[in-house]
Amino acid sequence: MPNQSVLILDDSLQQAELVSDILSQAGYRTTALSNPLQAMEELKGSFFHLVLTDLSMPEISGMEVLREAKQISPETAVIIMTAYGTIENAVEAIKIGASDYLTKPFSTDQLLITVDRVLKSQQVVMENRLLKERLEVSGKDEFELVGNHASMLKIKELIHRVAQDSKTPVLITGESGTGKELAARAIHRLSVRKENPFIAVNCAALPVGLLESELFGHEKGAFTGANTRRLGRFMLADSGTLFLDEIGEMDISMQSKLLRVLQEGEFMMVGGTRPQRVDVRVISATNRNLLQEIRAGRFREDLYYRLNVIPVVMPLLRDRVSDILPLVEHFRQQYWRRHGRMAPMLTPEAQEVLQNYNFPGNVRELFNVLERGSLLAHGPQIEAEDLGLVCTPAVSNAPVSLREASEEAERQALADALERHHWNQRSTSSALGISERTLRYRLQRYNLRKPRS
Ligand SMILES: Nc1ncnc2c1ncn2[C@@H]1O[C@H](COP(=O)(O)OP(=O)(O)OP(=O)(O)O)[C@@H](O)[C@H]1O
Ligand SMILES: [Mg+2]
Known part of the structure; x- marks a missing residue:
């Protein structure tokens, strides 16, 4: 994985630089140091994906560096470099949070493989934290x-x-x-x-x-x-x-x-x-x-x-009507993955309705309309009624601009949806596939108010 930042610490600067050179040639961003105190300062200053530290150093041991590093930045992975014969220490280090260890002397390959493996699993950990927040089905x-x-x-x-x-x-x-x-x-x-x-x-x-x-x-x-x-x-x-x-x-x-x-x-x-x-x-x-x-x-x-x-x-979706049916097909194919069964086809009338609809909520609304239609369909096909859309009648005589016509259609669609949902903004907005904020903004823009009854 390219471009990740690695801090290398060894009391022999020459040794640290050797490792650093290998890693930077492999595309990592490296910093080589021989002073543990300076290394901790670095860690406080910027984020490193990985720290490679020698275990036995005078003054401050690699074990302390490890503890400190985990304290300063829990997401940073640590690999211990240890001399042959001190394997117990390496085990101890793993217990307190090191990801892996390398026994000196190690080859270029051993180094690269270990670093790559540790960084990959560290990335998985970091991404998992974010994935949890995402509901989307992958694919x-x-x-x-x-x-x-x-x-x-x-x-x-x-x-x-x-x-x-x-x-x-x-x-x-x-x-x-x-x-x-x-x-x-x-x-x-x-x-x-x-x-x-x-x-x-x-x-x-x-x-x-x-x-x-x-x-x-x-x-x-x-x-x-x-x-x-x-x-x-x-x-x-x-x-x-x-x-x-x-x-x-x-x-x-x-x-x-x-x-x-x-x-x-x-x-x-x-x-x-x-x-x-x-x-x-x-x-x-x-x-x-x-x-x-x-x-x-x-x-x-x-x-x-x-x-x-x-x-x-x-x-806007309404400005690219020719994309509506391809999108329908796209969502139908994904339907399988979401629901474990085939999505129903649309009748020609239902297709017609979609192509004439204004879609104030654009593609997201199309998606929602199809999900709902697939659920509501009684037969093997989605009928026009299943879509729950009110198609605005073609504007009659008045010579209006396209913009006016589409605004009128949008106004009408909003009014209809509000009516259907008894002016409840939350359910109206979710039915239209727009946010409540967007809905409120549109209500203002079209001067739509709940009729007093
Ligand atoms: N061209 C497209 N092809 C396939 N799917 C699309 C396309 N455009 C939008 N979608 C789907 O429509 C939904 C809404 O898209 P997205 O979230 O990217 O819109 P957005 O502009 O960010 O909306 P918002 O402003 O409401 O956040 C998503 O499920 C997305 O996958
Ligand atoms: Mg968005």
Whole structure:
């Protein structure tokens, strides 16, 4: 695995440098030291994926270094290097948290294999922590961007180009459910960072204080309840991609802190005293119009330009009607994996209804409509009624622009859904496949109010 950071400690600097040279030639970022105190300082200052330490050193033993390292940074893996004949010590070291040991003298191959194995399992541990939070069923085509409409082909082409470069920040905008997160994952998966973590943070989900420690981590004792040092998402995303979702919701004071990382490539942990360096590509996404937010004083203009080096604008589903049926087919095929049975087919009428529907919740709404339809279908096929969509009648005489027509359709769809759900915003929004916030925003925009009865 390329680009991971390794600290090598041996009281013979020559020996440390020898190991360091081998590892750096294999693509790791290495630091070689002979002084244990200096090594601990390093560990406090920046995150290392791995520490390789000699066991017997004058003054401070490798065992103490191990204990200290685990204390400072529990996520850091430690490999002990020990002389032949001191195997009991190595066993002891494993008990207190070392991942593995190497008996001196060791060959280049033994070194590389052990380091690789330890780092791989360490990555699994780190990823598991994040995976737990994700409900998504895994599977390859889960991340495929489906659609051959010209607007979608353009997006795919852009994503490929963006992925060639691994540093430039990307800002993905588009309405709710248009596939912003999917696009972000696609960029990561096509880039050289693909073997390294993709870490997503929803900036709207946490209050400011928590978001800061979530992003930057905190030192032990930084605040009440901070019983251990905890790494932030920026650190976990080191050498990978950090996806800042709903960036438009980020508090203005956090925006300044984020700007600093983007400008200087370093940040402070909460309660920390030393700046931490990371190598992270930032992809952010929002369904807000950030230029409007800037004008309203809610978003920093300088941050906007930092984030928006490459803009990716996701097309609306209603503007690419020809992609609707291919998406239906795509979701039908995935249905098997989610439910363990075949999804029903759609009748021609049901297909017609989908193609004429406005999809205020875009692809996510299409997905939800199909899940519901598959559940409600009585026969072997999904009928138009099973979709639960009210199709707006073709607008009659008045010569309206496409925009007006589609807004009217959206307004109507919202009104119908609200009616069906007795104006309960939570169930209406989930039926439409949009967030409650988006729903409220639309209600305002279309001036929709619960009728007094
Ligand atoms: N082009 C596409 N092909 C296949 N699936 C898609 C496509 N676009 C979106 N999806 C699916 O639709 C759902 C919504 O996509 P995603 O979460 O990426 O949207 P989003 O723009 O981030 O939405 P929100 O603003 O609500 O967070 C996901 O299940 C995603 O897999
Ligand atoms: Mg999203």
